[in-house]
Amino acid sequence: MPGVPSGRGCDGCRKQKKKCDQAKPSCSRCARLKMACVGAGQQRYKFKEQNGTQNAIAIPRRTKEQNGTGTTIIMPQRTKEEYTSFDMIDVLKTVPHTPSSKLTLATDEFVGTIKMSTSVRYNLVYWYGEFLKDIPARLGRNGALDTAVEALTAAHSSFCLYHRATPEALVKYSTALRTLRFYLDDPVKASSSETLCAVMLLLICQGFHGTSSVRWTGHCEGAAQILKARRYYDPNDEFESKLHLSLRGPVVFEGLFNPKIQFSPSEWKTLVDNHIDENTFPGKMMRYVSHVTSMIRHGHLRKGDSNDQKAVDELRTNYQTLKAGLKTYEDYMDSLKPIDKDLRKIAFDAHTYQLVERFYSFGLTVGVILACVLSAFDTEDKGLISDMNSFANGIMALAHHARLFKPLGASYMQLCFQAAWVGTTDPLVRAEAEKEMAEYLADFGTGYTIEQLVPEMEKISRHLRLIDPYTM
Incomplete structure (x- = not known):
């Protein structure tokens, strides 16, 4: 009972005998009618009875020959090479696969x-x-x-x-x-x-x-x-x-x-540590966040004090390296955008730009995290406050472009908006971040409201600044 391929249209279009464009995640007809689109683009198989039991793969073609007594016998027709190279493993590999299981x-x-x-x-x-x-x-x-x-x-x-x-x-x-x-x-x-x-x-x-x-x-x-x-x-x-x-x-x-x-x-x-991105900027960012997490969990930190000066010095070094890396990424993003608007449509590498923009957004987020922790020790450094405001403004500047890739393509921005809220001292930027977070939470149906969100952000801010540990 071999499987014979049939159409790839969705169940709804096939039932109504309509042509299906097989779009994902929903074909245009199902999307227009607000129906569940099931099976679009999937290969289906009709099962038909096959007469006889001959297996054309495992049993080679036969020819009739006479033996010495005059009796007609059936002999497989093979070349010399086929006799020497015949292998059952090769046979099994050539058996057509009929997808039918769950x-x-x-x-x-x-x-x-x-x-x-x-x-x-x-x-x-x-x-x-x-x-x-x-x-x-x-x-x-x-x-x-x-x-x-x-x-x-x-x-x-x-x-x-x-x-x-x-x-x-x-x-x-x-x-x-x-x-x-x-x-x-x-x-x-x-x-x-x-x-x-x-x-x-x-x-x-x-x-x-x-x-x-x-x-x-x-x-x-x-x-x-x-x-x-x-x-x-x-x-x-x-x-x-x-x-x-x-x-x-x-x-x-x-x-x-x-x-x-x-x-x-x-x-x-x-x-x-991962060898794939060991020497890349994204890989370094992950190590910087891991270092901060380890400090918070094991350093017994209090605001303005630490029992591990070496860890604090490493944090300062990481922060300066991160800032330099962000400047490089920002310049690279600018270089990807053609100056001439007429050339942009044909010369703009959107895929690369989106990838770089995503890493840059994460870099700004990591910058806020590192600066918050560092501000607990370098309380007189006004440059940290300026940096955090700059990071927050940079995140919000990317919000409009990120909207083009909602819902999944912009899901990572929720973390970035939280960082912008924590890092900024500007009430307008904070209000804009709250609006973006509320829209994201609505998209993903979390049930969280802005009234619940703001107290959470306050706790996160105090935790990163080493004022109070985060609690449920």
Whole structure:
């Protein structure tokens, strides 16, 4: 019963016998009618009965020959080379694959969220990491990863179509959580890169479904425990290296505030070291934030005092290096934009510019964090206040361009807006940051209001300035 390929239109268009443009995440007809678009672009197969039992691959073509007694026998027709090179492994490789299982369909749906034809505004790979491209080849070997992929695909679809979590998406998310807990109870399974990947996927899912806290994600604590138990990543495993690159950021930034994420000073350093971006500006930024987190967690800091002068001196050096790097990035961004408006349409490398702009936004955010902590020691340095206002103004200047890539493409800006609010002394800039944060929270359906947000920002500001530790 072989599978015969059929159309790739969505279920709704196929049922009504309408032509489907197979757009992602929703075809134009379903988007216009506000219908759930299921199956657009997916290859389907019709199953037909095949007469006879001949296997054209495993059984070579036959010819009739006479033996010495005059009896006609059937002999395979092969060349000499075919006799010597025939291998059953080669046969198995040539058997046509007929996708029909639940896992294969889930894989096909997931691929739709990461392929290049999916809009930048909704593309998971572009905003969450290159490791996603390697996931399809790893499905079927780890139940936690399989269910996490199904949960992420459902969450992504419901978010893109309705900007809210559908019952189906929540059920798959709940199933993925139960499966992950089962795998985490097994030390061997818990330490696998596939299980770690499942944690990262559920972290992304939680962003789609909305969280009940501005700072807490929940899954970062689990990811931190796995990373702590593993102690290191395998640099020879490209998938694991790229996964570590994407996962370390949420853990380090949440570790600034979440006391449940605990590492020793050496473990904080190991957490952010990655050979892929070892000598790059983004890699250095992660090390700077990790250093500050380690100071706050282990330095017993009080405003204007520290028992580790070496760590404070390193913070000052990191801050000056960061400022120089930001100036370089700013100049590079300007060089990417053609001066002549007529040339901009054909000469503007939008992809590179967006990537540089994202790193620059994170750099401004890290600048605010480092300057806040440093201001607790260098209380007479008025330049730090000026720098933080400059960083905040720079973040808000990027807000308009970031809007072009909402919702997913601008999701990282929420962290940047929080930094702008903390760093500025200008009431107008702070009000603008509050407005942007409120819009972001509304996009992701967190249920958080601006009245709840402002007290959280006050606590974050006092925590970074080493006045009061952040509390729930």
